[in-house]
Each structure stands twice: as structure tokens, then as C-alpha cells.
Amino acid sequence: MEISIALLVSTVALISGFRLIYNVIFHLLREFPGPVFARATTWWRTYIDMVKKESITDILVRLHKRYGQSLDEA
DSSP: OHHHHHHHHHHHHHHHHHHHHIIIIISGGGGSOSOHHHHHOTHHHHIIIIISOOOHHHHHHHHHHHHSOOTTTO
């Protein structure tokens, strides 16, 4: 039983690690600017909502102003 739990945990960790590396280094959208944490995982939205207690809409507008064209130019 202990071996199967350890195998499950290590498999999940390994798959998560490969996914993080793929998203940051090999993904086709890697050239677009933005926070690395947002590029690497979808958990950044949870972090914004739960820890920082900010609206995702406000964050996206701020990121768009910093990395993309302004909303006035669209």
C-alpha cells in the first residue's frame, strides 16, 4: 500500500514537472510576453483569486497594459 501511494505521488510530480518545463520552454506560445508563473501553470488564477484577493479582470487589464497593446488602440 505504501509503495503504491509513493508511486502515485512520484508519478504526479514527474508529470507536473514535465508539463511545467514543456509550457515554459517548448510550447508554441512561449514567445509571447507575460509572467512565467502564468505561462507555466493555470494555478496562477487560483493564486490571484484566493491569496491576493484581486479580480482576474483587473489583473488581465494590468498585464495587457504592460505586455500588450493598450485597450484604446484595439
